Amino acid sequence: MAQSEFHASSEFSVTNNTITGSGKGASSLTGGLNYLEVLNLYGSGSRNGWTYNYNVGGKATDDERADAKRLSLTNLQGRAVKGPHTVTAGDVFESFSQYTLASSLKGASYRYRDEGTKRPEITGVFGWAKPRWDSVWNDPVSRTIDRQAAGLRVKQDFNGDLWAGLSAVSAKDTGRVTATDALYDAKNYALDFNYVPMPGLTAAGEYALSDTELSASAGAAKVSGDGSAARLELVGDADPSRVSLEYENVGTDFYSALGSAASDRRKLKARWRYKYTKQVTFTSGLLWYRNNLDGDTAAGTTRNWKPEISAAIKRPFASRPYSAADLSYKFDRKYGAGSSGADHYLNANYRDRLGEMDSDTNLGYTLYRTKTAVRDARELNFNTSLSARLERGSAVLKPSVNLGTWYSSDELADSVDKLYEYSLGLGAELPEKNLTGELRLGQNMLRKETGDDSDKFFAALSAYWRPKLLAKLNDSTLFLRAGYNDYAFTTTSRNFREKSVTVGLNTSF
Amino acid sequence: MKKLILMAAALLFAAGAADAKWWIFGKSKDEVGFKYLYINKVSSDEAGPKMKIYAETLGTDGLVKVNGRAYAGKNAVGSVRISLDDKATWQDVKFADNGTFEYSFKPEAGKAYGMLLEVTDTAGRTNKVEETRKEITLSGESVQAKVKEALDALFAAYSAENLQKFLAGVSENFAGDKAILERAVKRDFDALNSINLRYTLNNVSAGAQGRVFASVTYSRMVIVNKTGQASSDTGSTEFVFDSNEGRLSLYSMKQPLMFGLSDADNVATGAVLGNTGTALVLDDGGNLGGSGQTVTIDCRSSGTVLKYNFSGSQSCDTGGGSADIWFYTWAANIGYATPTQAKDMAKPLSLLTSAEVRDLTGYSTPGGSIPAVTGTAYCFYISGAEFHCVEPVTMPYTGNALVTFKVKQF
Numbered sequence: 052m053a054q055s056e057f058h059a060s061s062e063f064s065v066t067n068n069t070i071t072g073s074g075k076g077a078s079s080l081t082g083g084l085n086y087l088e089v090l091n092l093y094g095s096g097s098r099n100g101w102t103y104n105y106n107v108g109g110k111a112t113d114d115e116r117a118d119a120k121r122l123s124l125t126n127l128q129g130r131a132v133k134g135p136h137t138v139t140a141g142d143v144f145e146s147f148s149q150y151t152l153a154s155s156l157k158g159a160s161y162r163y164r165d166e167g168t169k170r171p172e173i174t175g176v177f178g179w180a181k182p183r184w185d186s187v188w189n190d191p192v193s194r195t196i197d198r199q200a201a202g203l204r205v206k207q208d209f210n211g212d213l214w215a216g217l218s219a220v221s222a223k224d225t226g227r228v229t230a231t232d233a234l235y236d237a238k239n240y241a242l243d244f245n246y247v248p249m250p251g252l253t254a255a256g257e258y259a260l261s262d263t264e265l266s267a268s269a270g271a272a273k274v275s276g277d278g279s280a281a282r283l284e285l286v287g288d289a290d291p292s293r294v295s296l297e298y299e300n301v302g303t304d305f306y307s308a309l310g311s312a313a314s315d316r317r318k319l320k321a322r323w324r325y326k327y328t329k330q331v332t333f334t335s336g337l338l339w340y341r342n343n344l345d346g347d348t349a350a351g352t353t354r355n356w357k358p359e360i361s362a363a364i365k366r367p368f369a370s371r372p373y374s375a376a377d378l379s380y381k382f383d384r385k386y387g388a389g390s391s392g393a394d395h396y397l398n399a400n401y402r403d404r405l406g407e408m409d410s411d412t413n414l415g416y417t418l419y420r421t422k423t424a425v426r427d428a429r430e431l432n433f434n435t436s437l438s439a440r441l442e443r444g445s446a447v448l449k450p451s452v453n454l455g456t457w458y459s460s461d462e463l464a465d466s467v468d469k470l471y472e473y474s475l476g477l478g479a480e481l482p483e484k485n486l487t488g489e490l491r492l493g494q495n496m497l498r499k500e501t502g503d504d505s506d507k508f509f510a511a512l513s514a515y516w517r518p519k520l521l522a523k524l525n526d527s528t529l530f531l532r533a534g535y536n537d538y539a540f541t542t543t544s545r546n547f548r549e550k551s552v553t554v555g556l557n558t559s560f
Numbered sequence: 561m562k563k564l565i566l567m568a569a570a571l572l573f574a575a576g577a578a579d580a581k582w583w584i585f586g587k588s589k590d591e592v593g594f595k596y597l598y599i600n601k602v603s604s605d606e607a608g609p610k611m612k613i614y615a616e617t618l619g620t621d622g623l624v625k626v627n628g629r630a631y632a633g634k635n636a637v638g639s640v641r642i643s644l645d646d647k648a649t650w651q652d653v654k655f656a657d658n659g660t661f662e663y664s665f666k667p668e669a670g671k672a673y674g675m676l677l678e679v680t681d682t683a684g685r686t687n688k689v690e691e692t693r694k695e696i697t698l699s700g701e702s703v704q705a706k707v708k709e710a711l712d713a714l715f716a717a718y719s720a721e722n723l724q725k726f727l728a729g730v731s732e733n734f735a736g737d738k739a740i741l742e743r744a745v746k747r748d749f750d751a752l753n754s755i756n757l758r759y760t761l762n763n764v765s766a767g768a769q770g771r772v773f774a775s776v777t778y779s780r781m782v783i784v785n786k787t788g789q790a791s792s793d794t795g796s797t798e799f800v801f802d803s804n805e806g807r808l809s810l811y812s813m814k815q816p817l818m819f820g821l822s823d824a825d826n827v828a829t830g831a832v833l834g835n836t837g838t839a840l841v842l843d844d845g846g847n848l849g850g851s852g853q854t855v856t857i858d859c860r861s862s863g864t865v866l867k868y869n870f871s872g873s874q875s876c877d878t879g880g881g882s883a884d885i886w887f888y889t890w891a892a893n894i895g896y897a898t899p900t901q902a903k904d905m906a907k908p909l910s911l912l913t914s915a916e917v918r919d920l921t922g923y924s925t926p927g928g929s930i931p932a933v934t935g936t937a938y939c940f941y942i943s944g945a946e947f948h949c950v951e952p953v954t955m956p957y958t959g960n961a962l963v964t965f966k967v968k969q970f
Contacts, residue, residue, distance in 0.1 A: 144767030155773035311735035503788030
């Protein structure tokens with residue numbers, strides 16, 4: 052017997068932005084009245100032994116900063132399952148391994164997975180690596196290179212403790228936008244695994260190869276290369292310790308069109324988290340990485356060391372049950388290729404409850420030091436916030452105050468910059484009226500010894516209301532968002548003001 | 561450095577003296593428990609006590625799957641039981657000889673399931689049942705809502721320059737490395753203020769492995785502390801999220817970057833298809849570089865023609881040529897040399913797409929000058945390989961050799 056479910060959600064809003072002042076070109080808002088509609092449909096059911104689900108979504112707007120297209124399809128996916136067979140079409144996101152396929156395609160996939168048997172899991176995928184649906188039909192505004200992708204993965208679970216996967220992915224560019232676009236023909240092959248030799252200890256890794264050809268294009272000659280990438284991670288996790296060791300080597304010529312890889316990087320990382328007592332946890336770590344693995348970079352090799360140590364302390368003061376503190380020291384050493392820097396980061400954070408108020412205070416000190424006169428500065432930042440949740444009858448009030456400052460002494464420019472910030476907020480919840488809202492206002496003031504000072508004053512109001520009538524029909528919320536920003540600079544021709552009001556309806560069923 | 565080593569040694573000594581077996585990475589071989597346990601493909605160790613599951617991440621059968629491997633040390637596993645109502649009722653779970661098992665149930669939207677698992681060995685010993693407790697709820701919201709929730713939290717924490725909150729939304733498995741991203745974001749915060757970010761979703765795709773892909777159109781404005789000037793840009797970028805602790809956390813980002821502009825090469829793993837520019841980046845000195853920046857050329861004391869090369873250099877002169885582009889004080893034109901071609905885009909720089917810029921239709925013949933007004937973008941196609949667009953903010957005029965314009969590479 053056929054069964055089915057259907058859900059829909061929609062958010063429609065209208066925004067009116069007013070931007071004034073001679074510097075209004077710097078605003079990131081679009082002036083005037085604009086609308087935005089986001090619609091999503093989701094359904095599922097079963098028929099003839101197949102279970103299926105689908106989702107489709109769209110966006111409509113006349114604000115070119117919200118989307119260059121007035122009307123666009125945001126998602127389209129159908130999936131059907133029968134026994135061990137799964138077929139997906141539309142938006143297909145099959146994650147193979149990190150270095151081979153970790154990106155979404157527009158196309159189709161098939162997966163065979165017979166749970167409870169020793170048979171391997173097999174996944175095949177074919178499609179186009181387009182960032183959005185409009186690009187698929189080569190819309191002139193969002194057109195991209197045509198990148199055709201195909202992949203196959205076989206994953207075998209050996210005994211519950213060990214699985215291994217073999218992946219092969221091909222990405223071939225079949226059409227360029229302009230003569231300057233170089234076209235890739237890239238193939239990636241990988242073996243990845245996960246092994247749990249004993250409870251609490253996990254080993255995971257991957258070895259991948261790439262075979263890449265970059266076609267000749269206007270102004271550039273054809274290039275081809277082979278590369279490899281490897282990663283290995285060991286994680287020991289059981290109270291009171293969690294220890295992780297990572298090694299990664301991504302060759303200079305390794306290229307993954309559809310995976311995730313930072314090329315030309317060798318990395319070692321160790322991290323140890325240790326619960327010393329129920330109240331105190333220490334974390335220490337060391338990260339090292341370098342580039343120029345093939346030695347061909349004209350500028351030379353850059354090496355980085357990043358050790359760190361931190362402590363998280365619950366109840367540092369026995370008499371204060373809600374107190375908590377975090378202390379950390381981090382160090383960055385970067386040298387080579389004409390650079391030489393040694394930066395120190397110190398940070399202290401303290402949280403507590405003072406009567407009905409929750410407090411959160413952060414103090415940071417950063418020392419930037421370079422031997423190449425790139426950045427020699429001392430910076431101090433301080434932020435503190437107080438917030439409360441007060442119940443008054445059926446209403447809940449949430450007042451808050453934030454204060455912050457940043458001080459920077461730049462030794463190279465021989466100048467001091469200061470930033471002062473404050474904001475006040477008041478949130479309110481009226482559960483009986485199905486109403487929530489927040490008003491926040493504040494100011495950021497940048498004071499520079501040389502260069503433009505700037506002041507930003509801001510005020511923002513948001514309110515969400517679920518009327519009973521609409522709640523009876525479906526799950527709906529009316530909302531209002533209003534904002535005012537006033538930017539003032541020493542060079543007054545840069546000044547501008549933004550006023551923004553948005554009203555909308557969010558509904559789902 | 562010596563002090564640091566001494567501190568570390570003291571810490572190790574203190575740890576060794578304490579009654580805590582920090583050196584034991586695995587549990588005792590004789591305990592009863594789970595070698596591994598997954599709930600809807602998320603490791604139980606990594607999931608928090610509350611798990612919110614979205615319909616799109618379930619299979620088409622709508623089932624939550626719990627699978628794992630029970631172990632009992634020297635003894636054999638006697639039974640595996642599961643409770644979905646906080647121990648009020650228990651159900652037996654079938655398991656294989658090696659302890660592996662799988663259990664599925666169909667959740668109802670909005671209902672909270674107090675799930676616990678119990679393993680008993682043949683000698684009657686059981687695991688610490690309370691340690692397995694998870695509260696599982698099936699959200700009625702779509703995966704778009706889940707992506708929006710994750711992105712809203714990241715954008716809000718970044719705009720508020722709250723590093724702790726920002727990192728809470730980043731996966732431990734972040735592909736570019738979480739520690740590198742952390743330092744880069746900290747440097748971003750020292751370099752920028754009044755960060756204003758907005759986005760809308762272009763494309764969302766949920767994968768069977770719990771990962772979610774999101775493509776967005778963004779619009780942002782920042783004030784750069786070094787110069788005190790505002791800079792804004794608009795574009796498209798992509799994120800991948802991991803399912804972790806019942807919510808989505810950032811797994812990878814592509815160029816153009818939204819976060820970690822201070823170490824873009826190491827933070828980003830790849831570039832968005834069609835993106836050929838570098839958007840906003842911050843150099844080692846905290847200066848805004850890349851493209852999408854605002855440039856001012858002041859020749860009020862030394863010239864009448866204001867010259868600019870897209871590599872970033874500028875100069876003052878009394879005649880055109882010997883630069884990529886130049887502005888005249890006596891005419892509202894932008895000059896450009898052969899073989900550069902120019903095109904009037906008839907819209908602001910912030911609204912241009914890469915496809916529009918790279919469409920060769922409408923470009924002039926090489927060399928010449930193009931009439932220019934403020935608020936409109938003019939694109940230059942250089943030497944058959946590069947596209948740069950500029951939007952004048954203020955134009956020079958006779959007696960005032962000063963120009964400000966935005967520039968972005970496509």
